Amino acid sequence: MKIRAHAESHVVELDDGSQWKIYPGDLATTLSWKPDTDLHLERSGERVSSHVLVNGTDQSRVRVIAAGESWPDGEVKKALKGG
Numbered sequence: 001m002k003i004r005a006h007a008e009s010h011v012v013e014l015d016d017g018s019q020w021k022i023y024p025g026d027l028a029t030t031l032s033w034k035p036d037t038d039l040h041l042e043r044s045g046e047r048v049s050s051h052v053l054v055n056g057t058d059q060s061r062v063r064v065i066a067a068g069e070s071w072p073d074g075e076v077k078k079a080l081k082g083g
Helices: 026-032 075-080
Strands: 004-005 012-013 019-022 037-042 051-055 061-066
Touching: 019 026, 019 051, 026 061
Parallel strands: none
Antiparallel strands: 004 012, 012 019, 019 061, 037 051, 051 061
């Protein structure tokens, strides 16, 4: 899939119309993403995220949840503190 929109740093819309909220601790990984970056979505077994987006070029991974969902209590604070 390709990126349709990434106007907000923490939300990405893919060309299939799906929108994903990026985990705050993973935002730096997305800085190199371009509109033609090839991403694929995988289910995650983690408590923090339901899925991961994987960059097809460098295999980097970012944790995501559907844009309408909320992060588990305390997880964003923990990420922002570097934990």
